[in-house]
Amino acid sequence: MRRLILLLSVFTGVAAADENAIVLKHGQGKELVSSQCAMCHSLDYITMNATVLDRAGWEKTVSKMITMMNAPINEADKKIIVDYLVKNYSK
Numbered sequence: 001m002r003r004l005i006l007l008l009s010v011f012t013g014v015a016a017a018d019e020n021a022i023v024l025k026h027g028q029g030k031e032l033v034s035s036q037c038a039m040c041h042s043l044d045y046i047t048m049n050a051t052v053l054d055r056a057g058w059e060k061t062v063s064k065m066i067t068m069m070n071a072p073i074n075e076a077d078k079k080i081i082v083d084y085l086v087k088n089y090s091k
């Protein structure tokens, strides 16, 4: 019975699990990024861009999320987020 339930949850959970399949690298700021950057889209937007964005690129991207997409991120959090992204997901 337990196995059946497990299987069921695997199948029904496919779409949702996919969205959350990305587990960010451990580091200072991880929780902030995980919560603030997964509100509107999957975190794979971050991993997908890791090879193309440097510090300037991430600053621009996070600023764009705030000014154009209305992400509710304040200046202090923005700094922590950008530092985390540069350290862990930058070219």
Ligand code: HEC
Pocket: 033, 036, 037, 038, 039, 040, 041, 045, 046, 049, 061, 062, 064, 065, 069, 070, 071, 072, 073, 081
């Ligand atoms: C309020 C909603 C919202 C939040 C919060 C948000 N984003 Fe986005 N993000 C978007 C939308 C909408 C797009 C798609 C934009 C497009 O298609 O041009 C996007 C696209 C992206 C892209 C793809 C490249 C680009 O410039 O379009 C990256 C990378 C990205 N977001 C990173 C982040 C990061 C990092 C955070 C956290 C700091 C974040 N996003 C938070 C709405 C959001």
